[in-house]
Amino acid sequence: MAKGVVVHMKPKNGHSHRSAPASKPRRKAQAAAPPPPAPAKPRTGMSTKKLIEESRRWLSIINAHKLNDYKRRKIATDTLDNFKFYYNRGYLEYRKSVTEGGEFAAIEWSGQGSYFHDITGRKYIDCLGGYGIYSAGINHPKIVRAVKSQLERMPLSSQELLDPLRGALAELLGEVAPGDLQESFFISNGTDAIEGAMKLARMYTGKPGFISTIRGFHGKSYGSLSLMGKGEYRKPFEPMLEDVFFVPYGDATAVENELRKAEAVGHGIAAIVVEPVQGEAGAIVPPDDYWPRLRDICTRFGVLLIADEVQTGMGRTGKFFAVEHWDVQPDILCLGKALGGGVMPLSAFMSTPEIWKVLEPNPFIHSSTFGGNPLACAAGIAAVNVTLEEDLPGQAAVTGEYMLAELRKIQKRFGDHLIDVRGKGLLIGLEFVDTEFGYAVAAGLFKRGVVVAGTLLNAKTIRIEPALNIPRALVDEVLEKLEETLTDLTD
Ligand SMILES: Cc1ncc(COP(=O)(O)O)c(C=O)c1O
Numbered sequence: 001m002a003k004g005v006v007v008h009m010k011p012k013n014g015h016s017h018r019s020a021p022a023s024k025p026r027r028k029a030q031a032a033a034p035p036p037p038a039p040a041k042p043r044t045g046m047s048t049k050k051l052i053e054e055s056r057r058w059l060s061i062i063n064a065h066k067l068n069d070y071k072r073r074k075i076a077t078d079t080l081d082n083f084k085f086y087y088n089r090g091y092l093e094y095r096k097s098v099t100e101g102g103e104f105a106a107i108e109w110s111g112q113g114s115y116f117h118d119i120t121g122r123k124y125i126d127c128l129g130g131y132g133i134y135s136a137g138i139n140h141p142k143i144v145r146a147v148k149s150q151l152e153r154m155p156l157s158s159q160e161l162l163d164p165l166r167g168a169l170a171e172l173l174g175e176v177a178p179g180d181l182q183e184s185f186f187i188s189n190g191t192d193a194i195e196g197a198m199k200l201a202r203m204y205t206g207k208p209g210f211i212s213t214i215r216g217f218h219g220k221s222y223g224s225l226s227l228m229g230k231g232e233y234r235k236p237f238e239p240m241l242e243d244v245f246f247v248p249y250g251d252a253t254a255v256e257n258e259l260r261k262a263e264a265v266g267h268g269i270a271a272i273v274v275e276p277v278q279g280e281a282g283a284i285v286p287p288d289d290y291w292p293r294l295r296d297i298c299t300r301f302g303v304l305l306i307a308d309e310v311q312t313g314m315g316r317t318g319k320f321f322a323v324e325h326w327d328v329q330p331d332i333l334c335l336g337k338a339l340g341g342g343v344m345p346l347s348a349f350m351s352t353p354e355i356w357k358v359l360e361p362n363p364f365i366h367s368s369t370f371g372g373n374p375l376a377c378a379a380g381i382a383a384v385n386v387t388l389e390e391d392l393p394g395q396a397a398v399t400g401e402y403m404l405a406e407l408r409k410i411q412k413r414f415g416d417h418l419i420d421v422r423g424k425g426l427l428i429g430l431e432f433v434d435t436e437f438g439y440a441v442a443a444g445l446f447k448r449g450v451v452v453a454g455t456l457l458n459a460k461t462i463r464i465e466p467a468l469n470i471p472r473a474l475v476d477e478v479l480e481k482l483e484e485t486l487t488d489l490t491d
Pocket of ligand 1: 131188189190191192194217218219220275279280308309310311312336337
């Protein structure tokens, strides 16, 4: 348990009481072991009456306009208890919001633009963007307004009548997407978009196989997990889908060789699935000829090219879709994260009329109860509007170039520890000598009120993904705080 985090035991009667703060164990990032097994289930056996009271208490918190200090502190301590006993105590070990939170863990409460606040009123500059969901900033007024209006009219869909917003968002995306990527299917998570894309590719080609990239990340449900290029996330869940072959990222020749091998031994390959810039792997930008070569190879071998733009889409890299940097049209394109405008979960896979036709004879061959619901589509329509009207891709290109240049100047001063600065637009990676140092930087920034990616388990490369409209003054503040943190750590 982290220093200063107040430990709560749940006694049988369901009331929390305080015990002494535990001291922080010395942490070695690379040696981080799984948390010890959860303690015996401390269920309090709440009666129905107590359950109603407890839910009512939370509803009053949700609906409150103001909370006094006592209530705020109680929410903080209750949240720790609830994660510990009812959710997953592992988070308490690894989240820097807990381990570096001081007397009270940082409990997320509100946000606006490039800032968010924790329950005790501490303010943070958001340079993580929820791993890419807040491209338009937190709580963008136009997006929130659209969702609120739709919420009051009709929150979810009857599933029988045609929903106009689903059609409208499909039209907007079909018009903005490159080439003849024209038709869309909507769902909620990035992983759902990849699942749909994989099914579509198999159905259209009649072939089972996929090529994916080492360290590629496409989600954690079984299909997308089968494409996962990181062993630690696959191993406990094997066996995966068969016929998935891995090649190094950025190496088009390796893709061609793999397809030759597959052809020689009679493995049918439906598609290759690639991120335009590898996000989770640490903002890895491929060589400039990579995507054009992939396009050419896929066309020659009769294999579909799937662009996973879950993280890079909606302007993140400086273009609406990252594949536009190389003027390439994939056969299937997946979106997620920022598509919901940072307000609703929303993802999509898109393809051409030629490929889409296999989904038409039985449109329920792939369906989802909540996919394309009116609230999510209202958010998506507003997100497209804001992305275009505020030129978020253009802002990402300009701010990203500035930030990368300034970060490289910092790297020159701290080259022994900050070994690489890379990225495209505002998908930026800072690579450090090791995970421990990277985590110390992420934690140092956190203490200075700047939130970047980087957990105890995964901080060798820290990702910086702020809102695409982050003001220049805030970027300068972040750069100053990074410099201060690095000076502190290396003095
Ligand atoms: C490129 C890419 N694809 C897919 C996903 C999975 O998205 P989700 O977590 O919404 O399922 C992610 C998530 O980080 C991603 O970065």
